[in-house]
Structures are given as C-alpha cells and as structure tokens.
Amino acid sequence: MSEELSINDTEQFDIVTCYQKFLKDSPDMSMPIAAIESLVELIKHSKATTLSEFMESLKDASQKLKSSVRNSISLSAGADLFLRFVTRTSHDVTNFEACKVHLINSGKVLVEKATAVRHKIAEIGTILIHSYSRVVMLLLQQAAARKKRFKSTKILRKAGIPATVILDTAVGYIIDKVDAVFVGAEGVVENGGLINAIGTYQVAVVAKAANKPLYAVIESYKFVRLFPLNQYDLPTHTPDLLTFPDLESPRYLSNNDESEDDDVENFEASNPTVDYTPPDYITLLCTDLGVLTPSGILLKRQ
C-alpha cells in the first residue's frame, strides 16, 4: 500500500513541466543543467523507500525527459552525468535518507560549478582571440532557426563586436575573409567529433578546404557517450524529424505554382536539426578543462 502511494506521489511531480519551467525562468541555462536541476527536484519530491525503487524512478524520469524533447543530445549528456553520479554515490553511502540529502546537496554544487564553467572557458577564449589581430566571427545560422541567427548578431552588436550575417549558402564565399571559425556544440562525442546545429558540418568542410582553423567552444558536461560512425548514427535521426513541418501546409502550397504542387507529393522531405562533424575537421576544442585536441577528449571524459 505504502509503495503504491509513493509511486503516485512521484508521478504527481512532473519532471517535464519542471524542466521546461527551469528553462523558461532562466533563458541562459543550458539544457543539460536544466536536466540536472529537474532531477534534483525529483529527488526532493521522491517518497521512494528503497534504493532500487529510487533508482528506478530516476531512470524513468530521465527517460521521460529525453523522450519529451525533439533533440535530446545535450539534455541526455546532463541527465546521464547525474545518473552516473547517483549510481556511484549510492554504493558509498549506507543510509538511504542521508544518501538522498547528500545527492541533493551535491547536485546543487554540480549545477553551481557547471554554471561557473562558462566564465572559465571565456578566460581561455580571451587568450585565443587576443592572439589574432582581427577576428571575424563566422556566424552559424540555420535555415530552421531564423530567429536565433538574428539574435546572435544582435547580441554581438550590443557588445560592440562588428558582426555580419551571411546566408548558409554564402559560407564558401566569405571563408577567404575569415581568420578562424568558432562554433559551439550540443555535444562532443567519444572520438572528439561534434554534434551541433545543422550546417556545422558543411561549414567545417569549407573551413578545412580553405585551411582555416575551426575551434569548438564547449562545456565539459556536454561530453556524450556516443560514437557515431556517420551522420545517420545520431539518436535524433527519427522519422519525425525527417519532415518539413509546413511543407504540406496550405500556406506553403498556395505560394507555389500549380505545377510544383504535384511535385511536393513526390518529394522525400528531410529536415534534420543536428549534424555530426567528424574530429578531422576540428582544430582544437576549448573547454573548461583546458584546450584539447579532438583526440585529447578521450582522456578527459569520465
């Protein structure tokens, strides 16, 4: 009876709503951090009486969290990191209640440290950028996230950095004027490759062809345990993502000629949100653990 009750209580607390609330409340918070915070919240609300029940509820919650978003890569990096930590700690502490308190406290420390990480990377980044007489930042934009691309230009302008927006298709055109390419990432995989917004790979290919260095700037909690062998190995490669959401909408169709209307039916539409950039295209990775070569990632992952 008591067991049933506890499960019900856990379910009253909705991990997905909690996660979304965290993201909404602080727009600067990255997804892995929000995931860890929500799992800590879950522990606070958890009424589980045994360790295995507790672990089970955590695993379920992280699974639920992962399946609730379209692209779970960076989220799962955070959630998995925390789950690994829980598994290790649960072996050390014998008292279950003490274990829970300990987990909540250290979860907070983890989040604090992870938030501080960005400043640490910024310190490294400053040295990097100082060594250039002129830095032209190549802004990544995605056709899918138009709002985002203009947002980043606005932010740069505000900081007094001259910024230019170009089309994805103009990367090859502009690359000769560029000194270095900086990209962020959703995740870094085991071999040092990047998972990032669609278009990163092709920018990397162009940068390599033009012999320009490509630096990735990432927090170490984004290291994910994946080893993709090609683009289609990513967990986000789901049929759901392979459709243009508005391709068949009336608005789209009405804007086109009648002759094209027929063709739309015959298209196989593909609209992925992320791609995988192999390590060969990456010059260096700037992380809070220092500057690493792609092969150096192996040593630093946990």
Place this chain on the structure above:
Amino acid sequence: MTGSRDLTAQIESLINRLRRRQVVGSWSVSLETALLFRQVVSVTRWSQVGTLIKLVKDVGRRLVMAQPRELAVGNIVRRVLRLIRDVYNSEVSSNSVKSVPQKGGRLYELQSYGGSNSFMEILNFLTHSFSHLKPSIISELQEMINELENMYVNIADQAMEHIHSNEIIMTVGKSRTVEMFLKAAAKKRKFSVVVAETSPTYLGHEMALSLSQAGIDTTVISDSAIFAVMSRVNKVIMGTHAVLANGGLISVSGAQMVATAAKHHSTPVVVCTGLYKLSPLYPYDEDSFNDMVAPDSVMRFDEGDLIDKVTLINPYYDYVSPELVSLFITNTGGHPPSYLYRLIDENYDPEDTDI
C-alpha cells in the same frame, strides 16, 4: 644565508646567459634549467609545498621571460612543478589525507564531492609542513637530470627499428639527436643519407660532414632540389627545435618544405626528439613562435644596389603542421602526433600551462 646569495647569483647568471644567447640549443638550456632548479629546491628553506611551488614558478617565469623562444625552459619548469605536485600527492595519499584538488583536472570527478570541505584541503596544502619531502623531490629531480643526460642514447637505441638496409634517408638542418640516431644505425646497417644544405645557415653542410666522417654514404643537395630528390627517398628523418601540444613542430627554416614535399610523395616523416622539447602550448598564431634573425646571411650589405631596394627577411624557424608528421621518436618510444596529448598529460599539470 650565503647559500641563498649564491643561488640568486646563479639564477641571475643563467638569466643573463639566456638573454645573451650564451647558452643555446634546447638540450643545454634544459639541462642548465634543471640543474638550477635542483639548486633552488635544495638551498631554499620552505616548509609548505605551496611556498615551494610559488618559488619555482617565480624563478621559472623570469627564466622564460629571458628567452621566450626557447620553449624548453618553460617545459622544464612545468616538469619540476609537476614533479613537486606528484611527490606531495603520493605523500598525502599514503597518509590517507585527502589529496590536493586538481583545479585543472576533471571538474566532474564527482566522487570528490564527498562530505569533506575542499577549502580545508587547500588550507592543508598551503600551511601544513612538508619540509621532509625535500630529499624525495631532489632525488626525483636528479632522475630527471639523468634522463636528460641519457636522452640521446635512449633515442639512438631505437634506430635499428626504423632504419633498414639500403634505404635512402633525407634530413634537413643539423640535429644532434638525428646525428646520433643515424650513426647508431650505421654501426650495423648500410644506408645512404641525403642532406639538404639548409641555407642560409648551411647547417646541412656540417651535418653531412659529421655523417660522412662516421662512414655513412652522404649526399648534399641544394634546398631547391628537395622536391626533385624526394621521389627517391624512403624516409625523412629530422630533428626539431620544439614540439607543440597539437603535434606541430617549430623546426629549422626549410623543414616545412621538406615535410610538404614528403607528404606529396607519401614519404613518411619521422621526427627525433627528446620529451623535454614537448610543450603544452598551442600554435594559435604560428608566427608568434618564430624569430627573425639578421638578414646578413641572405644578402650581405656589400652586395650591390639591390640591398636598399628590397626588404629582406630571414625567419629562423618554420612551423610544420601535425598532419605532415608521421611519427615522433622520443626517449620513451615512438608516438604518432595524435598521441601527444597523453604525453602532455603525463608530464605537465594543466594548472602550470601558463607560468
């Protein structure tokens, strides 16, 4: 008291000799630096490891500033710092006290988030007396000095694995490591060496002379013939001034031309280097590691009218990117460029990258 005055004089003397370029070449610089630090550790009085680390960093910073192009100085300073940290850590862990939190290490080494306060650990690190560690630090330093002294022999011992009979080997510049490496192989194998003359220093001439005196079949070519001759070459073996963290080389001017020609002909490029030349720095800006020396050797001042109509530059070093290097032969064995991150992790503490 006299001891510390002597030490100050010794430090000043090395700084001045570095500045005046009276001590040149990464090996002799490294050895002198290591010997100086043995002196620093043994003569100075300290009871806390934190004080010692600060002291070593202070002296190290001055040495590095004295000759910033000589990356080996910084490497030795970082090795000494790492060694002190290692001795301290092993002492502390054997006493079952919590070890120093490695700031640059794994941030999410989650188990270290245990109950104990990291502030206490740092306090312990800074204040507890560890003067009894002095002998073990000095003996570790001595080991490092011995390693430096046996460097060339250790590298040359591997020559038989890399040089085979009747091979044609190309080299560039003059490197004592490569010289000993080739001579060691020549004791048992017969092969020929093509030496690029390496203008404007013409160090290749000296190299060729030394090799031919050891009975090696040696050919000198002009630098402009490197590409043409490369098609006959089986292997390029060269030395370097420094190795950077990504596997790139700071090498004698002309080395990049050799390496690029080798890449075109798919000829392996083997770099012989002691580990003391491995630096944890990255080449964000390749030119910052280069030195422009007097252009006198390119064109003499009395060489006619041309001299005041043109700009003459004479870069001393070349940056060779890691993609052009096939293998590093170090005193700890052969390693590909992609493995260097591991060697850096073993030899230096991430906290000491900026001295």
